[in-house]
Amino acid sequence: MSVTISPISDSLTQFFAQKNYSKVMVLVDNHTKKHCYLLLKGFLPSHKVITIKAGEHYKNLETCQQIWEEMTKNKLDRHALLINLGGGVIGDMGGFCAATYKRGIDFIQIPTTLLSQVDASVGGKLGIDFQGFKNHIGVFTLPKTVLIDDVFLKTLPQNEIRSGFAEIIKHCLIRDKSKWNEIKTVDLENQNLADLIQHSVKIKQQVVEEDPTEKGLRKILNFGHTLGHAIETFYLDKGKDRLLHGEAIAAGMIAEAYISFTKKLIDESTLLQIEEFIFAVYGIVKIRKEDMEDIVKLTLQDKKNIGNVVKASLLDGIGSCQYDVAINKSEMIKALNYYSGY
Amino acid sequence: MSVTISPISDSLTQFFAQKNYSKVMVLVDNHTKKHCYLLLKGFLPSHKVITIKAGEHYKNLETCQQIWEEMTKNKLDRHALLINLGGGVIGDMGGFCAATYKRGIDFIQIPTTLLSQVDASVGGKLGIDFQGFKNHIGVFTLPKTVLIDDVFLKTLPQNEIRSGFAEIIKHCLIRDKSKWNEIKTVDLENQNLADLIQHSVKIKQQVVEEDPTEKGLRKILNFGHTLGHAIETFYLDKGKDRLLHGEAIAAGMIAEAYISFTKKLIDESTLLQIEEFIFAVYGIVKIRKEDMEDIVKLTLQDKKNIGNVVKASLLDGIGSCQYDVAINKSEMIKALNYYSGY
Numbered sequence: 260m261s262v263t264i265s266p267i268s269d270s271l272t273q274f275f276a277q278k279n280y281s282k283v284m285v286l287v288d289n290h291t292k293k294h295c296y297l298l299l300k301g302f303l304p305s306h307k308v309i310t311i312k313a314g315e316h317y318k319n320l321e322t323c324q325q326i327w328e329e330m331t332k333n334k335l336d337r338h339a340l341l342i343n344l345g346g347g348v349i350g351d352m353g354g355f356c357a358a359t360y361k362r363g364i365d366f367i368q369i370p371t372t373l374l375s376q377v378d379a380s381v382g383g384k385l386g387i388d389f390q391g392f393k394n395h396i397g398v399f400t401l402p403k404t405v406l407i408d409d410v411f412l413k414t415l416p417q418n419e420i421r422s423g424f425a426e427i428i429k430h431c432l433i434r435d436k437s438k439w440n441e442i443k444t445v446d447l448e449n450q451n452l453a454d455l456i457q458h459s460v461k462i463k464q465q466v467v468e469e470d471p472t473e474k475g476l477r478k479i480l481n482f483g484h485t486l487g488h489a490i491e492t493f494y495l496d497k498g499k500d501r502l503l504h505g506e507a508i509a510a511g512m513i514a515e516a517y518i519s520f521t522k523k524l525i526d527e528s529t530l531l532q533i534e535e536f537i538f539a540v541y542g543i544v545k546i547r548k549e550d551m552e553d554i555v556k557l558t559l560q561d562k563k564n565i566g567n568v569v570k571a572s573l574l575d576g577i578g579s580c581q582y583d584v585a586i587n588k589s590e591m592i593k594a595l596n597y598y599s600g601y
Numbered sequence: 602m603s604v605t606i607s608p609i610s611d612s613l614t615q616f617f618a619q620k621n622y623s624k625v626m627v628l629v630d631n632h633t634k635k636h637c638y639l640l641l642k643g644f645l646p647s648h649k650v651i652t653i654k655a656g657e658h659y660k661n662l663e664t665c666q667q668i669w670e671e672m673t674k675n676k677l678d679r680h681a682l683l684i685n686l687g688g689g690v691i692g693d694m695g696g697f698c699a700a701t702y703k704r705g706i707d708f709i710q711i712p713t714t715l716l717s718q719v720d721a722s723v724g725g726k727l728g729i730d731f732q733g734f735k736n737h738i739g740v741f742t743l744p745k746t747v748l749i750d751d752v753f754l755k756t757l758p759q760n761e762i763r764s765g766f767a768e769i770i771k772h773c774l775i776r777d778k779s780k781w782n783e784i785k786t787v788d789l790e791n792q793n794l795a796d797l798i799q800h801s802v803k804i805k806q807q808v809v810e811e812d813p814t815e816k817g818l819r820k821i822l823n824f825g826h827t828l829g830h831a832i833e834t835f836y837l838d839k840g841k842d843r844l845l846h847g848e849a850i851a852a853g854m855i856a857e858a859y860i861s862f863t864k865k866l867i868d869e870s871t872l873l874q875i876e877e878f879i880f881a882v883y884g885i886v887k888i889r890k891e892d893m894e895d896i897v898k899l900t901l902q903d904k905k906n907i908g909n910v911v912k913a914s915l916l917d918g919i920g921s922c923q924y925d926v927a928i929n930k931s932e933m934i935k936a937l938n939y940y941s942g943y
C-alpha cells in the first residue's frame with residue numbers, strides 16, 4: 260500500500276492524474292468540513308460530500324447506514340471512489356463503508372489528526388464500535404493510498420497532538436531504540452513532527468506488510484493497548500473525565516512496561532526511563548482503586564485474546580517487543596496500582 | 602477453498618478432527634433448525650445455536666445486529682467458528698457477520714438448498730440486502746470450507762429444487778456444451794442431481810479461482826442475472842406473484858439469450874433450443890407490458906455496471922459466454938417482450 264507524505268495539493272493532483280473514477284464522494288465530519296475540506300476542494304474532480312457528526316460516539320452502525328444511504332442515493336457504482344477526510348473515526352468507518360458497499364469500492368485515506376497520520380490510516384484495519392466494544396465490527400482492507408500532509412495538524416488543539424504522539428512513542432519503544440533515545444530528551448513542543456510522522460509510518464508499514472491480518476508480528480503494535488484500550492473504554496462515557504486515545508495508551512504503556520518488568524523482560528532502569536518520559540508528557544490519569552476490577556474485566560474483550568486468557572504485547576528491551584504473552588488479572592491490577600502510585 | 606460433497610456426518614467429523622476452535626456457534630433459521638440441524642447435531646463439538654427467521658425479507662442489517670449480539674454475548678473470540686446451516690440467505694448473511702466480527706472469524710457453509718449448494722455457497726460472495734437492493738452491503742471472503750450433502754434436499758419442496766436447477770442450467774450454458782446436451786433431453790424429476798451438483802460446483806470453483814473478486818471472467822456467472830435480478834427484485838414485494846430466485850433467473854436467461862441472438866452472438870436455432878428447454882421446466886412468468894420500464898430501471902443498480910451503462914454477460918454459443926457487453930434500454934424492453942410472447 261502506498262503512503263505519500265507531501266503537500267496535499269501535489270499528492271491529490273498526482274493521484275487523479277493516474278486514476279479515472281465513475282464518481283467521487285468525500286466523507287467529512289462537521290470539524291473536517293470546516294477546517295480541512297477547503298484545503299483540498301480545489302484539487303478534486305467533481306464530487307459530492309457526505310457530512311457526519313464528529314466523534315467516537317457516532318462510530319456506529321447507524322452512521323454507517325447514513326453513509327451507505329448517501330452512496331446509494333448518489334448511485335455510486337463499483338468504480339467509484341470514497342475519500343475519507345478526517346481522524347481515525349472517519350478513516351475506520353468510511354473505510355468500512357467503502358469496503359462493504361457493493362462488496363467493496365476504492366477508498367483513500369487523508370488523515371487529518373496526528374494520531375490517524377501515524378497510526379490508524381496505515382494498515383487497513385477498518386471498523387466501527389458495537390455495543391460498547393471498540394472496532395468490534397470491521398474488516399481488514401487496504402486503502403488505494405494514504406495521503407498525509409502536516410498542514411492539517413495546524414488545525415488541531417495541543418491535546419490532540421499529544422494524543423497522537425503516544426503512538427509515535429510506541430513505535431520507538433517497540434522497534435527503534437535510537438529514535439527513542441532522540442525523542443526522550445526533547446519536550447513535546449520541540450519535537451520534529453514531520454520527521455516523526457515519516458518514521459512512524461515507515462515502522463507501521465514494515466510491520467503490517469509482514470503480517471497484514473495480525474496472525475503474529477503485527478500484534479506488537481498493540482503494546483500499551485491491552486490496558487490502554489480498557490482504560491479508554493472505561494472512561495468513554497465519563498463526561499469530563501473522558502480521555503483521548505493517546506492519553507489512555509500512554510497510561511497503558513507505563514502499566515504494561517511495569518508488567519514487562521515484573522516478568523523480568525526488562526530491567527528497572529529501562530522501566531524508569533520509560534515512565535519518566537511518558538509521565539513528563541502526559542501526567543497521571545487518576546484511576547480509582549474501586550474502578551480497577553472493572554477496567555481489567557474490559558481487557559477480556561480484547562481481540563487478541565484466545566478464550567479467557569488475556570494476551571498482551573510486552574517489551575523485552577527498548578526497541579524490542581514480544582507478543583502473545585499471557586497476563587493475568589492480578590498482574591494487571593498490580594500494574595494499575597503501580598501506575599497510579601498507590 | 603475446499604468443497605466436500607459427501608455425507609455430512611463424515612465431512613463434519615473429518616473437519617473437526619483437524620481443527621480446534623475456542624468456541625463454535627451454528628446459525629440456523631426456523632426451517633433449518635427444524636429440518637436440518639438434527640441431522641448434524643451429533644457430529645458437532647459443544648456449541649450454541651443462533652436462530653433467525655427464515656426468508657430473504659430478513660436478510661438485512663437488523664438481523665445482522667441480532668447475530669453479532671449473540672456472538673458478543675457468547676464471548677466469541679477471533680479463534681471461534683460460525684457454522685452457517687441453511688440456504689443462500691443464511692450463508693450470505695452468516696458469512697458476512699463472521700467476516701466482519703472482530704474483523705473476521707472462521708466460518709463454514711453447509712448449504713441445505715439446491716440453489717445454495719450449486720451456487721451461493723461457493724465463491725465467497727457474502728452480503729445482505731439494503732434499501733431494496735440485493736446484496737448491496739457485503740464482502741468477498743472465502744469460508745474455511747463448504748460441506749455439501751444432498752440428504753438436505755429431501756427436506757425441500759419441488760419448486761425449491763426447480764429454483765436451484767436454474768443455476769445448473771446456467772453453468773452448462775456458459776461453460777459446458779456436452780453437459781447441456783445431456784440435461785436438455787431429461788425432465789427435472791429424472792435429472793441426476795448428485796452428479797449435477799458436483800458438476801456445477803466444479804465449474805463455479807474454476808471460474809472463481811481464476812477471478813475471485815469479479816474483475817473479469819467471474820462475470821460470466823451473471824448470465825441471466827442482469828434482467829433476472831431485476832425481475833426478481835420487481836416481484837419481491839408482490840405477494841403471491843413472488844418468484845423464487847431460479848424462476849426469475851430462468852426468465853432472465855431466455856431474455857438475455859434473445860439479446861445474444863439480436864446481437865448476432867448466437868444463431869436462432871441456439872436461441873430456440875435454450876428457450877424450449879427452459880420454458881418446458883419453468884413455464885412463463887407473466888410480465889405486464891406496463892411493468893417493463895420499471896424492471897429495466899432496476900438493472901441500473903446492477904453491481905457489474907459502470908456509471909449508467911448496463912453491462913451484461915451474453916452467450917456467444919452453447920458453453921461459451923462473453924462479459925462486459927453493453928446493452929441498452931430498448932434491447933432489454935424488446936427482450937422482455939419477446940420472452941413474454943407479445
